[in-house]
């Protein structure tokens with residue numbers, strides 16, 4: 001990633017936007033490298049759309065600086081910046097009574113683009129809509145309209161594509177279609193900056209993500225964020241509660257602390273939701289979470305100790321945290337802080 005950041009296409013430095021007394025986002029700094037897929041996450045009202053609108057020259061930031069596609073973000077440079085970028089807001093902004101092709105022809109004219117027919121042909125091919133070129137936009141499903149919106153953004157061969165919630169309101173199949181398009185564009189070297197509320201989408205598509213909640217809360221690869229925020233751990237499930245878990249886990253090499261889901265023993269635990277969570281009270285199973293320095297070294301010790309204690313072990317595995325866990329941990333921290 002360092003190599004990618006050696007060729008930054010978007011540099012944001014202490015950018016702030018206020019509307020009167022309301023702060024949309026504040027003191028935001030980050031860099032996006034050429035060819036990155038960069039996810040911008042945050043709760044409702046976090047300032048994501050306002051950031052996109054600012055970087056896309058649609059509104060003027062209150063303070064701070066940015067360089068977009070190598071050009072300083074200043075009112076005098078807005079036209080030059082817009083030639084190099086494209087923005088798709090939540091609603092694709094199409095003329096419903098015009099056909100797909102007529103819409104694209106309209107935008108080719110608006111942007112004064114040469115070789116319009118060739119551009120339209122390529123854009124339609126990129127989004128697999130060649131055979132719907134003569135259909136009116138009103139007759140298309142929301143998912144297909146979103147694809148027309150994407151085709152529009154491709155007309156000027158943008159260096160940076162800003163997509164504001166491109167899969168909002170789409171069913172899983174249509175959303176998958178948009179994901180495939182984003183992956184295809186990444187393969188062609190287009191930098192993609194997109195906002196989303198779908199954390200699994202961000203996790204699977206993005207090279208890096210930033211979490212915004214008026215200020216930037218964190219930024220990094222999803223895997224790095226998981227490691228920064230959560231201890232490494234093992235999850236042990238047994239068919240029945242251990243008679244004396246402290247005797248089994250306490251003092252084992254590499255095991256820093258343990259906790260039995262639901263009873264809070266064994267010291268503090270920092271975790272969000274986990275796919276393997278099962279307090280098991282109704283089925284008799286019991287789940288133990290162990291904070292360990294190195295799961296590969298600790299796991300054999302733990303298994304030996306469990307066998308020695310004649311425990312009925314159902315599973316021993318590494319605990320996994322998702323980007324959603326990271327997000328919820330950070331955003332919940334903000335909610336708690338605001339209530340203090």
Ligand SMILES: Nc1ncnc2c1ncn2[C@@H]1O[C@H](COP(=O)(O)OP(=O)(O)OP(=O)(O)O)[C@@H](O)[C@H]1O
Nearest residue numbers: 019022023024042043044045046047048049050051
């Ligand atoms: N034109 C405007 N005038 C006044 N306040 C605005 C304006 N645009 C946005 N805001 C405020 O700025 C804040 C950030 O809004 P923004 O739409 O950027 O958030 P968001 O993260 O995109 O939210 P969502 O996920 O709901 O789309 C909100 O408090 C919003 O009310």
